[in-house]
Amino acid sequence: AMTVFAEKYGVKYLAAVKCLHKDADALLAFYDFPAEHREHLRTSNPVGSVFATLRHRTARTKGALSQKTARLMVFTLVQAASKTWRRLQGANQL
Known part of the structure; x- marks a missing residue:
């Protein structure tokens, strides 16, 4: 596919082909x-997934959190998010 792209668009998009x-x-x-691992490599970002939830919640509270309540909220949200995580396929090959 890369060769076909290079042949078809090499003149017009030289920098992209290079x-x-x-x-x-x-x-x-x-x-x-x-x-078995490709699905997880392509579709999951566990760190990004967790922090997307946190960003959503902290935006709603408009940053009015103390350190203690922020830690509690992070812990609670990560705990709740972990319930929906799925096991890796082919985990025995890791």
């Missing part, structure tokens, strides 16, 4: 992992 060729190994490293 970037694709330069970073081809990094872009395709995803396929070096077992197929």
Whole structure:
């Protein structure tokens, strides 16, 4: 697909084609992992997921939190979020 893109758009998008060729190994490293892990690599960001919930809540409180209530809220939200986390497929291969 990268070769087809280079042939089709190489003249018009020379910088993009050069970037694709330069970073081809990094872009395709995803396929070096077992197929069972690819879904998790592609779709999950556990840190981002947790902190998205926190950002949403702290925006609602308009930052009027003490350190103690902030820690309590973070702990409670992470605990609640952990109930919906799913197990990794192929965990025995980790």
